[in-house]
Amino acid sequence: xxxxxxxxxxxxxxxxxxxxxxxxxxxxxxxxxxxxxxxxxxxxxxxxxxxxxxxxxxxxxxxxxxxxxxxxxxxxxxxxxxxxxxxxxxxxxxxxxxxxxxxxxxxxxxxxxxxxxxxxxxxxxxxxxxxxxxxxxxxxxxxxxxxxxxxxxxxxxxxxxxxxxxxxxxxxxxxxxxxxxxxxxxxxxxxxxxxxxxxxxxxxxxxxxxxxxxxxxxxxxxxxxxxxxxxxxxxxxxxxxxxxxxxxxxxxxxxxxxxxxxxxxxxxxxxxxxxxxxxxxxxxxxxx
Numbered sequence: 001x002x003x004x005x006x007x008x009x010x011x012x013x014x015x016x017x018x019x020x021x022x023x024x025x026x027x028x029x030x031x032x033x034x035x036x037x038x039x040x041x042x043x044x045x046x047x048x049x050x051x052x053x054x055x056x057x058x059x060x061x062x063x064x065x066x067x068x069x070x071x072x073x074x075x076x077x078x079x080x081x082x083x084x085x086x087x088x089x090x091x092x093x094x095x096x097x098x099x100x101x102x103x104x105x106x107x108x109x110x111x112x113x114x115x116x117x118x119x120x121x122x123x124x125x126x127x128x129x130x131x132x133x134x135x136x137x138x139x140x141x142x143x144x145x146x147x148x149x150x151x152x153x154x155x156x157x158x159x160x161x162x163x164x165x166x167x168x169x170x171x172x173x174x175x176x177x178x179x180x181x182x183x184x185x186x187x188x189x190x191x192x193x194x195x196x197x198x199x200x201x202x203x204x205x206x207x208x209x210x211x212x213x214x215x216x217x218x219x220x221x222x223x224x225x226x227x228x229x230x231x232x233x234x235x236x237x238x239x240x241x242x243x244x245x246x247x248x249x250x251x252x253x254x255x256x257x258x259x260x261x262x263x264x265x266x267x268x269x270x271x272x273x274x275x276x277x278x279x280x281x282x283x284x285x286x287x288x
Contacts, residue, residue, distance in 0.1 A: 009246025108150035179286035
């Protein structure tokens with residue numbers, strides 16, 4: 001449905017991942033190898049934090065807001081994106097190329113979505129979203145409701161997660177969001193409501209999630225640590241501008257090199273921050 005990547009590490013120019021690898025995200029926008037759709041040409045977006053960003057972690061709007069650049073044009077032909085990516089250096093950024101699951105092709109429907117210091121992007125869908133949209137949208141907190149700008153299920157998921165505590169407990173909030181979506185959709189007779197591979201960040205951490213109601217989730221991978229990459233492939237990575245704590249989470253591998261990419265297991269979430277990487281089981285929990 002879509003392809004995305006999230007990077008955390010020392011500041012690099014975004015083109016190092018968006019354009020330079022053999023199976024770069026821009027290449028995936030034109031011919032994805034792992035995606036349900038080969039072409040992801042219904043728009044794109046990048047969200048990036050500045051090198052001097054100092055968010056306050058889980059405490060909501062106190063951190064500096066990231067910059068976001070989106071357009072409805074295919075990523076592979078956008079000269080402004082190429083120009084931006086070759087000049088902007090960031091220690092944490094997200095990028096997304098979109099294949100619409102039925103909602104309109106418009107800028108407000110392009111990922112990543114932003115609220116305060118938070119970014120959110122998603123690959124997947126809520127099955128039969130039109131049947132459950134009203135119930136889900138009405139579950140968004142009143143003080144957040146007016147901030148919904150587009151018409152996608154992905155953005156509704158974001159604001160539900162914010163409603164359910166994303167700023168205080170990201171893994172718990174996403175679990176409650178997924179549980180609420182499943183409970184609501186099954187109440188409308190939808191057997192397998194949710195398909196999601198998503199990432200969210202507060203500017204200091206990146207959380208990524210791989211889950212689906214039918215346990216056949218979209219692909220998701222994370223990079224090995226930098227020391228392993230330099231040991232396995234010194235001819236490639238000795239001269240590459242990557243810090244020891246750099247990590248990349250991707251919908252599909254950017255390079256075909258053994259040992260570089262490790263699959264995130266089904267029903268799992270990851271946490272990335274400087275000098276820290278963990279994986280944990282993920283299970284939806286319907287809120288009370």
